[in-house]
Amino acid sequence: xxxLKLSERSPERDRRGAEPLLIVRGLTVRFPVxxxxxxxxxxxxxHAVDDVxxxxxxxxxxxxxxxxxxGKTTTGRAILRRVPxxxxxxxxxxxxxxxxxxxxxxxxxxxxxxxxxxxxxxxxPRMKVLDLVGEPxxxxxxxxxxxxxxxxxRELLELVGLPADAVDRYPHAFSGGQRQxxxxxxxxxxxxxxxxxxxxxxALDVSIRAQVVNLLQNxxxxxxxxxxxxxxxxxxxxxxxxxxAVMYAGKVVEIADRDEIYENPKHPxxxxxxxxxxxxxxxxxRTRRRQILRGEIPNPVDPPPGCRFHTRxxxxxxxxRTDPPPLEPKRPEHLAACWLT
Amino acid sequence: MSQVGMDTVxxxxxxxxxxxxxxxxxxxxxxxxxxxxxxxxxALVALAFIVFLVLIAIAAPVIADHVNxxxxxxxxxxxxxxxxLPAVGPSKAYWFGVDTVGRDVFVRTMYGxxxxxxxxxxxxxxxxxxxxxxGTLAGFFGGWVDTVVSRVIDIVLxxxxxxxxxxxxxxxxxxxxGCFGGLIQPGISLVVAIIALFSWxxxxxxxxxxxxxxxxxxxxxxxxxxxxxxxxxxxxEILPNLAAPIIVYTTLIVPSNIIFEASLSFLGVGIPxxxxxxxxxxxxxxxxxLYTAAWWMLLAPGIALVLTTLAFNLVGDGLxxxxxxxxxG
Numbered sequence: 001x002x003x004l005k006l007s008e009r010s011p012e013r014d015r016r017g018a019e020p021l022l023i024v025r026g027l028t029v030r031f032p033v034x035x036x037x038x039x040x041x042x043x044x045x046x047h048a049v050d051d052v053x054x055x056x057x058x059x060x061x062x063x064x065x066x067x068x069x070x071g072k073t074t075t076g077r078a079i080l081r082r083v084p085x086x087x088x089x090x091x092x093x094x095x096x097x098x099x100x101x102x103x104x105x106x107x108x109x110x111x112x113x114x115x116x117x118x119x120x121x122x123x124x125p126r127m128k129v130l131d132l133v134g135e136p137x138x139x140x141x142x143x144x145x146x147x148x149x150x151x152x153x154r155e156l157l158e159l160v161g162l163p164a165d166a167v168d169r170y171p172h173a174f175s176g177g178q179r180q181x182x183x184x185x186x187x188x189x190x191x192x193x194x195x196x197x198x199x200x201x202x203a204l205d206v207s208i209r210a211q212v213v214n215l216l217q218n219x220x221x222x223x224x225x226x227x228x229x230x231x232x233x234x235x236x237x238x239x240x241x242x243x244x245a246v247m248y249a250g251k252v253v254e255i256a257d258r259d260e261i262y263e264n265p266k267h268p269x270x271x272x273x274x275x276x277x278x279x280x281x282x283x284x285x286r287t288r289r290r291q292i293l294r295g296e297i298p299n300p301v302d303p304p305p306g307c308r309f310h311t312r313x314x315x316x317x318x319x320x321r322t323d324p325p326p327l328e329p330k331r332p333e334h335l336a337a338c339w340l341t
Numbered sequence: 342m343s344q345v346g347m348d349t350v351x352x353x354x355x356x357x358x359x360x361x362x363x364x365x366x367x368x369x370x371x372x373x374x375x376x377x378x379x380x381x382x383x384a385l386v387a388l389a390f391i392v393f394l395v396l397i398a399i400a401a402p403v404i405a406d407h408v409n410x411x412x413x414x415x416x417x418x419x420x421x422x423x424x425x426l427p428a429v430g431p432s433k434a435y436w437f438g439v440d441t442v443g444r445d446v447f448v449r450t451m452y453g454x455x456x457x458x459x460x461x462x463x464x465x466x467x468x469x470x471x472x473x474x475x476g477t478l479a480g481f482f483g484g485w486v487d488t489v490v491s492r493v494i495d496i497v498l499x500x501x502x503x504x505x506x507x508x509x510x511x512x513x514x515x516x517x518x519g520c521f522g523g524l525i526q527p528g529i530s531l532v533v534a535i536i537a538l539f540s541w542x543x544x545x546x547x548x549x550x551x552x553x554x555x556x557x558x559x560x561x562x563x564x565x566x567x568x569x570x571x572x573x574x575x576x577x578e579i580l581p582n583l584a585a586p587i588i589v590y591t592t593l594i595v596p597s598n599i600i601f602e603a604s605l606s607f608l609g610v611g612i613p614x615x616x617x618x619x620x621x622x623x624x625x626x627x628x629x630x631l632y633t634a635a636w637w638m639l640l641a642p643g644i645a646l647v648l649t650t651l652a653f654n655l656v657g658d659g660l661x662x663x664x665x666x667x668x669x670g
Contacts, residue, residue, distance in 0.1 A: 082565065106568040107568075109566060109568035110568070113567075114563070117559075121559035123563075124564075124582070125370065125582070135564075135569075136568070139567060139568050170370060186567070190567070
């Protein structure tokens with residue numbers, strides 16, 4: 001797998017028959033937001049993620065897209081066990097990790113890491129790069145003192161394309177793109193198998209994005225990493241992902257191979273999303289039919305019955321307003337949750 | 342629809358190895374702070390005054406012996422009038438004059454600096470330790486811990502401080518055993534304890550607020566994702582970020598504690614009568630409006646008190662300007 005070149009990466013690659021690295025089944029996350037009713041006896045919840053299922057195979061990138069509030073970040077945090085899970089199971093490397101806690105949970109952190117959206121907020125301004133990248137090694141007992149991590153940190157910095165002498169500098173000495181590289185080096189320090197990238201490039205300048213995305217792909221090929229890549233920028237997601245899941249209001253509405261979903265979207269929400277992506281060709285762009293969604297994403301405290309998209313769907317009919325559509329195969333390897341396609 | 346945008350950019354982006362940087366110095370936040378503080382003249386002068394005062398306080402016995410040739414409690418009844426008024430004002434032998442029992446006011450002012458600084462530093466140190474621990478726990482864990490600590494802070498801050506301090510000082514000074522089973526002895530340790538008791542809430546409240554905002558920062562989330570324990574996060578991630586506000590507020594609490602000590606001494610509680618203290622000297626001068634006849638008894642300790650508190654406040658302001666807002670980038 002690591003020998004595949006970037007442009008040749010095929011979504012079809014040896015996935016069939018292979019055991020998925022991560023299996024998510026019926027994942028549901030709710031956050032309490034208060035109480036309602038005269039006596040305050042009705043508790044209110046934000047239904048951030050509702051009955052979400054997917055799997056990620058070793059060495060692949062699953063892109064998770066959706067607009068703000070669709071639950072994609074919460075899904076990533078739930079997999080990392082950073083938010084309480086109301087229902088469902090998460091299986092990682094064949095082990096059920098839905099309820100592990102204490103030391104077992106801390107050990108799990110060695111295998112699952114996180115790259116953050118904001119490279120300014122995610123690095124402690126009072127710590128040198130050596131400490132930032134080397135601390136995980138100390139925390140997990142790989143080295144006893146931070147000094148012993150020095151060589152390893154220099155290696156990691158070179159791996160992410162930073163000069164090795166950056167070890168003794170503080171984060172404020174770096175640009176946004178360089179900081180994100182530090183964040184990636186930190187995530188790699190414990191040699192994890194799986195990394196959740198939570199909008200890792202959306203806070204960066206457009207000119208820097210490609211470099212960071214390229215770095216992530218490069219690292220994946222060299223180290224055999226598996227990514228859950230959360231983003232709302234569809235062109236970035238298309239570039240890096242093998243498969244893509246589209247979320248809307250806490251539900252996965254469509255999941256398929258990258259090219260399949262871009263060329264043959266089945267769910268009306270996916271179609272609307274894709275029609276909003278600008279094409280770098282003015283003539284083509286003018287002739288294109290854009291589908292504009294009216295209204296807002298539904299209130300997650302009180303989601304609509306039936307299909308959650310029916311309030312904005314251009315083709316919704318009566319059944320959509322009462323019965324939630326199941327996520328079912330529309331073509332081979334292509335699941336969508338819609339009654340009408 | 343064609344592959345959008347991304348690819349062309351990606352292809353042209355060279356695998357940029359790190360920017361040329363061999364000679365760039367890694368300036369630490371503290372170096373940056375010092376460069377800013379250094380340019381603040383007023384704060385530097387104030388800092389120099391504090392250093393000078395500390396040196397005077399340390400060297401007080403040496404100076405008293407070798408320059409003035411009197412001790413702080415050396416009585417010179419020949420220097421007072423028949424009705425007990427000081428007869429000698431500022432002069433060559435007694436720079437700041439003598440008081441009602443003929444003690445050298447200059448020497449006593451120097452010794453008074455010892456008392457004031459000692460009490461203020463120890464009390465402030467205690468309150469900073471207490472305030473930082475409780476404030477960090479309250480802010481970090483929230484819930485009932487926060488409720489308890491915050492309510493205690495509210496209660497302490499709402500107490501009539503001076504009245505209660507006089508009461509505690511009086512109650513603990515009745516017998517030589519002190520109070521709390523001998524833990525607090527009458528004298529300086531009593532004053533230190535009282536001042537610390539009433540000044541930790543200021544630090545505690547500020548620290549709690551800072552921790553509340555820090556613990557929501559993404560780098561704390563990052564530490565959790567790496568498997569840090571709560572204690573690890575508090576010590577490694579949060580405390581270093583508290584250094585700036587703690588230093589600033591410590592410098593601003595020191596002068597208020599100096600005034601606090603002076604107030605207690607002025608009121609005649611706490612510090613034993615023979616120990617030279619600015620507050621007690623001012624009290625002596627005010628007693629029976631003596632200062633109308635011997636103005637020098639009031640002048641030296643009064644000016645010392647004003648200059649010291651002013652200097653600490655100016656340094657505190659300078660530190661805040663240099664440390665606080667745009668720190669670290």
